[in-house]
Amino acid sequence: MKSLPIVFCGLFATLALSWAGILWQGQKQLGGLQPMSELYAIDPISNAARIESPQKDEPRHPEEPVGLAQQGKAQYISLGCVYCHTQQVRSQGRGADFERGWGNRQSVPRDYIRQERVLLGSSRTGPDLADFGQRIDSVNQLHAHLYNPQSEAPGSTMPPYAFLYQKRKIALNGEKSAGAIEFRDGFGPAEGYEIVPTRRAVALAAYLQSLKLDYSLPEARLPEKP
Amino acid sequence: MNSPSTEPLTAQSRLNEIDRSMQWPTILLLLSAVVWLLTATAFALLASVKSTQPGFLAGCEWLTYGRVWAAYLNSMIYGWGGNALFGVGLWILARLCRRPVPLPGMLLIGAMFWNLAVTIGVGGIIIGDMTSIEWLEMPAYAVPLLAFSSIILGVWGILVVRYGRPGPVYVSQLYVLGALFWFPWIYLTAQIFLVYEPARGVVQAMANMWYVHNLLGLWLIPAGLGAAYYLIPKISGRPIHSYYLASLGFWSLALLTGWGGMRHLAGGPVPAWFVTLGIVASVAMALPIAIAAVNHNVTVFGRWDQVAASPALRFVVFGTISYTLASLIAIAMALRSVSEVAQFTLMVQGQTHHMIYAFFTMTMFGAIYFMMPRLLNQPWPSAKLVQTHFWCSTVGIIIMLVALYAGGWIQGWQMNMPTLDNYGNPVHLNFLSIVQNTMPWLHARTVSILILGLGHLALAANLLWMVALAILSCKKALCPSNSKLVPETAVS
Amino acid sequence: MNLDEKSRMPDDAILEAHTRTFSKSESDGDGVLSMPILGMALFTMIFVFGGIYLSKYSGDFHPFVFDPEGEPPSWDVGADGGQQVAVDGEKLYKRNCVACHQADGKGLPGAFPPLVGSRWVRGDPDRMVAIVLNGLTGRIEVAGNTYNSIMTPFSSLLDDEQIAAIATFIRSNPDWGNNADRVSAEQVSAVRASHERSNAWNVEEILELYPLE
Numbered sequence: 001m002k003s004l005p006i007v008f009c010g011l012f013a014t015l016a017l018s019w020a021g022i023l024w025q026g027q028k029q030l031g032g033l034q035p036m037s038e039l040y041a042i043d044p045i046s047n048a049a050r051i052e053s054p055q056k057d058e059p060r061h062p063e064e065p066v067g068l069a070q071q072g073k074a075q076y077i078s079l080g081c082v083y084c085h086t087q088q089v090r091s092q093g094r095g096a097d098f099e100r101g102w103g104n105r106q107s108v109p110r111d112y113i114r115q116e117r118v119l120l121g122s123s124r125t126g127p128d129l130a131d132f133g134q135r136i137d138s139v140n141q142l143h144a145h146l147y148n149p150q151s152e153a154p155g156s157t158m159p160p161y162a163f164l165y166q167k168r169k170i171a172l173n174g175e176k177s178a179g180a181i182e183f184r185d186g187f188g189p190a191e192g193y194e195i196v197p198t199r200r201a202v203a204l205a206a207y208l209q210s211l212k213l214d215y216s217l218p219e220a221r222l223p224e225k226p
Numbered sequence: 227m228n229s230p231s232t233e234p235l236t237a238q239s240r241l242n243e244i245d246r247s248m249q250w251p252t253i254l255l256l257l258s259a260v261v262w263l264l265t266a267t268a269f270a271l272l273a274s275v276k277s278t279q280p281g282f283l284a285g286c287e288w289l290t291y292g293r294v295w296a297a298y299l300n301s302m303i304y305g306w307g308g309n310a311l312f313g314v315g316l317w318i319l320a321r322l323c324r325r326p327v328p329l330p331g332m333l334l335i336g337a338m339f340w341n342l343a344v345t346i347g348v349g350g351i352i353i354g355d356m357t358s359i360e361w362l363e364m365p366a367y368a369v370p371l372l373a374f375s376s377i378i379l380g381v382w383g384i385l386v387v388r389y390g391r392p393g394p395v396y397v398s399q400l401y402v403l404g405a406l407f408w409f410p411w412i413y414l415t416a417q418i419f420l421v422y423e424p425a426r427g428v429v430q431a432m433a434n435m436w437y438v439h440n441l442l443g444l445w446l447i448p449a450g451l452g453a454a455y456y457l458i459p460k461i462s463g464r465p466i467h468s469y470y471l472a473s474l475g476f477w478s479l480a481l482l483t484g485w486g487g488m489r490h491l492a493g494g495p496v497p498a499w500f501v502t503l504g505i506v507a508s509v510a511m512a513l514p515i516a517i518a519a520v521n522h523n524v525t526v527f528g529r530w531d532q533v534a535a536s537p538a539l540r541f542v543v544f545g546t547i548s549y550t551l552a553s554l555i556a557i558a559m560a561l562r563s564v565s566e567v568a569q570f571t572l573m574v575q576g577q578t579h580h581m582i583y584a585f586f587t588m589t590m591f592g593a594i595y596f597m598m599p600r601l602l603n604q605p606w607p608s609a610k611l612v613q614t615h616f617w618c619s620t621v622g623i624i625i626m627l628v629a630l631y632a633g634g635w636i637q638g639w640q641m642n643m644p645t646l647d648n649y650g651n652p653v654h655l656n657f658l659s660i661v662q663n664t665m666p667w668l669h670a671r672t673v674s675i676l677i678l679g680l681g682h683l684a685l686a687a688n689l690l691w692m693v694a695l696a697i698l699s700c701k702k703a704l705c706p707s708n709s710k711l712v713p714e715t716a717v718s
Numbered sequence: 719m720n721l722d723e724k725s726r727m728p729d730d731a732i733l734e735a736h737t738r739t740f741s742k743s744e745s746d747g748d749g750v751l752s753m754p755i756l757g758m759a760l761f762t763m764i765f766v767f768g769g770i771y772l773s774k775y776s777g778d779f780h781p782f783v784f785d786p787e788g789e790p791p792s793w794d795v796g797a798d799g800g801q802q803v804a805v806d807g808e809k810l811y812k813r814n815c816v817a818c819h820q821a822d823g824k825g826l827p828g829a830f831p832p833l834v835g836s837r838w839v840r841g842d843p844d845r846m847v848a849i850v851l852n853g854l855t856g857r858i859e860v861a862g863n864t865y866n867s868i869m870t871p872f873s874s875l876l877d878d879e880q881i882a883a884i885a886t887f888i889r890s891n892p893d894w895g896n897n898a899d900r901v902s903a904e905q906v907s908a909v910r911a912s913h914e915r916s917n918a919w920n921v922e923e924i925l926e927l928y929p930l931e
Contacts, residue, residue, distance in 0.1 A: 010480070011403065015411060015444065021484075033427060078354040082292070090494060094493040123575070124571070149280070159284050163287045498788065510768055
């Protein structure tokens with residue numbers, strides 16, 4: 001083929017265009033975002049974000065995730081939770097993410113900068129989890145849900161993750177272990193047994209609890225509390 | 227039955243020479259493709275059953291839904307899709323370059339490495355090492371081998387062209403070359419941005435969508451289109467409608483596809499302009515889509531008897547018609563008002579399967595039905611099995627698409643749009659009720675996978691039978707590959 | 719179904735038909751001109767749609783516009799999309815000022831005056847900026863105590879933005895009991911431009927230019 005070099009230039013150029021436009025440009029615009037406190041943005045004099053000096057002890061968001069939650073995220077990744085759960089709250093007026101209580105503000109790029117792996121997800125077979133930590137009433141309930149989703153959400157199609165839990169005989173004196181899960185009637189183990197989360201389940205629960213959009217950023221503020 | 231071949235005798239013997247040089251690598255690629263297809267079907271069936279009966283085999287961590295689904299995607303895309311693409315693409319490339327392939331042994335090695343890498347990767351997913359990055363789930367230890375083998379196969383594709391007989395370039399060559407050249411690039415870029423040197427924040431999500439969209443649009447789709455552009459004139463005997471448009475279609479597809487992936491992030495945490503650009507590119511895809519529709523479908527229009535009579539052509543034509551439909555649906559789903567509802571629902575899965583199965587896979591089936599008799603020098607043993615395969619695939623995929631599109635649209639509507647309660651206040655349906663409302667559609671999906679699986683078994687049985695017959699006749703004739711036993715006029 | 723199907727067109731024919739189309743396109747005006755009218759219409763429609771849609775929903779290609787019809791935020795983070803974090807006044811204070819004025823801002827009794835609750839740093843920001851820029855010598859009374867030492871000039875060490883950040887940090891630090899206005903880089907550069915001098919101020923000169931409120 002005589003025109004082979006020309007064809008290759010064409011093949012190269014067409015893909016290089018979108019490569020540069022999306023990846024390079026995306027990296028340029030979003031690759032250097034820093035954690036920020038909400039107050040950073042408003043400078044009444046110059047109206048500029050950069051000159052603001054932080055108040056002492058003003059936390060900068062998003063904060064560094066803690067180690068246990070990181071281990072839990074490894075479980076989340078390994079079990080493929082992302083195939084049914086997104087982690088993104090769409091802007092108000094697009095769909096019903098706010099109305100469903102999945103978040104009080106939309107998620108923005110800065111929310112993800114501390115994450116080594118970003119799991120936006122593309123399927124909502126289950127509810128969105130970007131702000132899930134704020135919806136958890138108790139860790140016990142969360143564990144009961146993970147152990148057998150039917151107990152907390154009857155009719156759910158979420159698979160049970162019983163393999164993350166250990167079934168143990170209750171000690172002779174009849175006292176349950178500290179971490180044993182309390183179940184609703186009819187969902188617990190057989191008499192004389194208890195269900196205890198393994199380290200993996202504890203980590204996964206810690207990760208799920210850490211998923212919170214409870215802070216304001218200059219580009220995405222939480223609504224004023226009434 | 228008795229129509230004489232139109233190939234002149236010298237061309238015919240040259241053709242046999244080319245086919246013989248490609249014989250072993252292509253047979254290996256196509257057979258492993260079918261094995262992966264069966265594996266993928268099994269995973270798909272398991273995942274689909276699990277999505278309606280969450281308790282099914284739930285005690286086994288290796289078979290938890292998330293992993294089975296990822297294993298299905300990867301064995302379907304890289305196992306079936308990759309093997310079929312390399313097998314069909316390289317064979318068409320060699321034929322159109324009209325020279326035997328230099329050192330076909332390297333192709334054999336590349337094919338073996340590819341299959342080894344996919345096996346390691348899918349195994350890694352099942353044992354829990356997956357990355358949870360869509361379509362890149364294979365653990366990092368499978369990646370270098372996969373990339374390496376794709377480069378070997380790609381370089382050989384380029385060598386085929388480089389040492390081919392000088393002459394005009396046909397659009398199939400462009401499509402196949404494009405697929406071979408683009409894959410290593412998008413694959414390695416995505417791996418670097420997502421795994422080896424993870425980009426900061428949502429740049430990862432953008433890189434992932436760029437990859438997912440390009441893997442479909444710049445790898446699988448070009449291979450399918452290239453095969454259709456070759457097989458339709460080849461079997462029907464009519465030149466394609468317009469060669470000029472075909473080139474225009476290729477280059478506009480190459481230019482536009484890369485941008486389209488951003489539309490999947492609509493409403494999400496990325497700047498609006500990326501999404502807007504993705505939507506514009508997706509809508510502009512109307513041009514290459516229209517060109518493909520004209521070129522493929524007008525060429526065979528009104529020749530339905532011919533299409534029905536040819537095992538290969540009926541699959542290919544089903545595929546090309548599906549390409550038009552799937553692309554039009556993709557354009558509609560790109561628009562913000564539609565994607566507000568369709569996003570995150572079964573519709574996305576439906577559209578992907580429309581493209582991967584109803585178009586790509588069906589076209590590859592057609593190519594396999596055309597190629598295998600020429601590679602094994604043995605006609606297909608059973609017309610009934612071909613019929614079974616075609617009708618199972620057709621009916622199965624139609625049931626699946628209807629279920630996913632309709633179920634997904636209802637799911638999205640209930641999830642995003644409020645209804646008015648008795649007092650006129652907008653309310654949203656409880657999430658668990660929405661989950662329950664998708665159940666009938668998911669059951670339909672399970673049924674459709676069963677039907678598809680039946681078709682795949684028919685293909686596998688026919689293929690096994692054919693290989694067995696070929697081995698028998700080979701023994702009888704003391705192996706034809708080193709003699710001149712390939713009948714000069716039988717196949718071409 | 720015919721399992722023994724034949725090819726009805728040899729590869730050479732496929733390729734040659736292709737060549738013919740292209741060589742013809744030059745002589746007969748086939749090619750671009752042969753593109754059907756409908757195709758041209760489609761092409762134009764796509765082009766027009768793309769242009770309008772992109773200009774309407776591009777959000778100025780701004781990194782912080784998430785709503786396709788939204789405007790860029792009123793606060794400007796600069797062309798780099800807020801990559802440069804705000805210049806950190808506290809850090810700069812620690813690096814440049816604590817040696818004399820101490821980390822708690824109370825200075826050293828008898829040697830260096832305090833900044834906590836000091837009238838010199840509140841009020842007119844230009845006074846403080848002028849002192850930081852050029853330094854200060856002479857007898858000075860702060861919060862009831864008298865000090866007599868030298869403050870070094872920082873005009874060549876720090877840029878306007880950094881001086882503004884330090885001044886803002888000192889003046890608006892609630893722990894120090896200060897809540898005066900913030901200082902902008904523009905103000906600093908205005909003070910810098912307003913007087914040409916290289917030596918340090920006298921206390922009298924400063925009080926004449928910027929009397930204490």
